[in-house]
Amino acid sequence: MMWWEDLFRLFFPHLCLVCGKRLALHQKVLCLECEHRLPGKPRGDPRTSMLSQTFWGRVPVEMCTALFRFEKGSAYQQLLHELKYRNNRHCGLYLGRLLGYELRHSTFSACDLIIPVPIHPRRLRKRGYNQSEIIGRGIAEITGIPLVTNVLRRSVHHTSQTSRGRLERFDNIRDNFSIHPSAPNCNGLKILLVDDVLTTGATLEACSLVLLRQFNCLVYLATLSFA
Helix, strand or coil: CHHHHHHHHHHCCCECCCCCCECCCCCCCCCHHHHHCCCCCCCCCCCCCHHHHCCCCCCCCCEEEEEEECCCCCCCHHHHHHHHHCCCHHHHHHHHHHHHHHHCCCHHHHCCEEEECCCCHHHHHHHCCCHHHHHHHHHHHHHCCCECCCCEEECCCCCCCCCCCHHHHHHHHCCCEEECCCCCCCCCCEEEEEEEEECCCHHHHHHHHHHHHHCCCEEEEEEEEEC
């Protein structure tokens, strides 16, 4: 299988999703140069970072982090489009692993569970996968924190919220999430809630509130990107 894959890639090479350059055999998503140039990684104490401050006075999460900053029109926007709209699950797994490397030697490594933000079953059937779960799998591979997918569920389906403001988004989804009937007991646990993009924080806020109301737990947040 190895020689067949090498032969195939000789004629149909993988290209970097950002710069378009031909990738080395061991690379499948980004070249090393574009990987190291991921824009705007959050710096400083994640408890008081700009991302964590998004939730101050709204929901008592412990801290928040992201892999890179989302810039509309940037070549790196392609990564999220590949994951969400072009069925490129490997891209999500790869980015999840990169995020896992960022987390494994940090305070986030003390989390007991990884919980992906759920999507509605209708969207799951249409897309075929939950992008947040794919990201969570990548994080779990690197950190060793178990991924659990039967804690939260999304019971209301909405169209895209990209054009809505923070308050409108929260009003639109505040009652969308609930605890899954087969959810394990998460009392006393540190939960790492994972999503693809942090914009207004409305989705993560709604999910965090459901977890905190149901369980005596601590909630940490991690996303691939932030706007």
